[in-house]
Amino acid sequence: MLDVSKIVEPDRVRREAYTDAAVFDLEMQRIHETVWIYCGHQSQIPKVGDYYQVQIGRQPMLMVRGKDNKVHVLYNRCPHRGNMMCGDRHGNTGEQFRCSYHAWQFHHDGRLKQIPMMESGYAGTRLNKDSPELSMKRAARVESYRGFVFASLSATGPGLKEFLGKSIVAFDDMCDRAPEGEVEVVPNCFRVIQHSNWKLFMENQIDALHPSVVHQSTGRAAHEVEKQLARKAKAGEALSYHMLSAFATVTIDKWDNFQTVSYPYGHCILAGYMGLRPQDPDTLAYDKIMIKKYGQKRFEEIVGVNIHHVLVYPGLSVQSPLQQLRAVRPLGVDRTLTEIWHFRLKGAPEAIYRRSLAYYNLVNSPATLINADDLENFWKCHQGLSSDGGDWVSLARHHGHDIEKDGTVSSAPNQGTSEAPMRNQMKAWAKYMQA
């Protein structure tokens, strides 16, 4: 039995939390295969029979659109002899699932539809067409919020909205910025496998101390190009470079102006919007559409939401103002897949979409140096933590200064680089692990 109290202290964590395979198995069981995990967006599967594979903890699952237009989440396993039902990452299964091994067929909600020569083959056996073990197993619970689909493999626990709590703003902020109030996924996603534990990614997402260090060289080079473009009055192109140059121009001390707010269940918001409200014609055209739709007051509220990142623990990082979402899929104690998605604001001009695409490519894609900068540190951290060079990971920055109220923990003013969100994640982690 794992003694979690020996692993997590308020301001530090034992390295085994990141490197021990037995800890990993337990956290898959008690966290990822229990809580609400993001499966995907409904627009990924617009037509009946459309499906996407999704990994929940160690379980290969399928998200599929049924004839009733509902989204179902099923284990990707045939109940006959265990064959994977869908081998492709995504596609359309047609009128029903049909196993490629012995042609058992299933409805989109997993119910058995047909078995070849069922009557003669199973007469007098323990099985008949109504036996529940002849259906594909379903996720215990499936819920969606504004088109974002989540599943929980546990029949008990808080409902999706209660679980998300204040982190629900990630989806509201993204959708509210669309003139039609909803977003549409842009298929397909980038996939990156990092050679480190999944928690290193989650911690890094709201680590305000690292950007101006890790991404400084990328930011500086981009700033040079940005200045040249500005001199040539190529404002549109300069804006893209600005997304990168901010990593150098927002210097380490300025990151303290950001604020982190941590919530129950390990969720966290890094507040301090990097600012994409320039006065260029594209933005002004978008503003006009939004004001017409929502009125000036509501429009100001919508675009004034002050968010850089929302972390939905344990597996999602959302940058809502730029419609970016990264889903974290742990593959092993030292291997983690991230799916990197972006979205289109329905009803917004194409130029606004191009901005989101630019951020997707320049900051979040595997092709950008920003991502490579982080990936190198993830790998190096995991290497260091696997060594006998030390037993503890320190989360002590600004410890003792956190402002706690009604279960919410805020970093103190001018302490945006506080490690409060990491402490909060590990506090939630310990609670899950002891459950």
Ligand code: FES
């Ligand atoms: S394993 Fe699927 S039909 Fe036999």
Ligand SMILES: [Fe+2]
């Ligand atoms: Fe980074």
